Amino acid sequence: MTAEYIKSVVKSVPDYPKPGIVFRDVTSVLEDHKAFSCCISLLLEKYRPMNFDKVAGTEARGFLFGAPLAIELGIGFVPVRKPNKLPREVVSESYDLEYGTDTLEIHKDAIQPGDKVLLIDDLLATGGTIGASAKLIRHLGGEVNHAGFVIGLPDLGGREKLTELGIDSFTLCEFDGD
Numbered sequence: 001m002t003a004e005y006i007k008s009v010v011k012s013v014p015d016y017p018k019p020g021i022v023f024r025d026v027t028s029v030l031e032d033h034k035a036f037s038c039c040i041s042l043l044l045e046k047y048r049p050m051n052f053d054k055v056a057g058t059e060a061r062g063f064l065f066g067a068p069l070a071i072e073l074g075i076g077f078v079p080v081r082k083p084n085k086l087p088r089e090v091v092s093e094s095y096d097l098e099y100g101t102d103t104l105e106i107h108k109d110a111i112q113p114g115d116k117v118l119l120i121d122d123l124l125a126t127g128g129t130i131g132a133s134a135k136l137i138r139h140l141g142g143e144v145n146h147a148g149f150v151i152g153l154p155d156l157g158g159r160e161k162l163t164e165l166g167i168d169s170f171t172l173c174e175f176d177g178d
Ligand SMILES: O=P(O)(O)OC[C@H]1O[C@H](OP(=O)(O)OP(=O)(O)O)[C@H](O)[C@@H]1O
Pocket: 058, 059, 060, 061, 062, 096, 097, 098, 102, 121, 122, 123, 124, 125, 126, 127, 128, 129, 130, 158
C-alpha cells in the first residue's frame, strides 16, 4: 500500500466551509483501514530513526494520526487543544488559518525543557496551526524541527512558512490548485 492509494481515498468537497475553498476530507482515509494504517506505517518509517521524546498533535484531526503514531514510536502523546479544553495550567497562542482565526493551548507541564517533539497533523495548508503549536512547545523549552502530515496543499505556502520557522515538513500526498 502506498501514498498514491491514500491520495486516491481522500474525498474533495468544493465550497466547504466557504465558497472558493476545496475541503480535502481526511475522514474518508479514516474510514478505510488500509489507507489509515498505511498513513501510520509511512509516518513510522520516516520518523522512527529520529528518536523523538514526544509526539504533539493538534485538535482535532491531528489527534487521529498523532496518537496511534506515538504508540507505535513508544513515546507519549501531547494534545494541543482549542481554548478552554485543558484542565491544568496552559500557555496559549492565536493564529490565522485558510478560513478564519483560532487559538491553541497546551498544558505547561506536558513538555520538559530539551524534549525533542514531533508535530503531527492531518493537513498542511497555510502552516498557521503548526506554526502556533511549535511556538507553544518552544515557549516551554521543547525542541521542534519536524512536522508530519497526511495531506499537503502546496499552493497555500505552509511548507515555506514552516521552513522559515526552522521546521522541516513531510506530507504523504499533495493536492495542487487550492
Ligand atoms: O495549515 P493551516 O492553514 O493552519 O490549516 C490546517 C489546519 O486546519 C485544519 O484544522 P481546523 O482548524 O479546521 O480544526 P479541526 O481539526 O478541529 O477541524 C486541519 O486539521 C489543520 O489542523
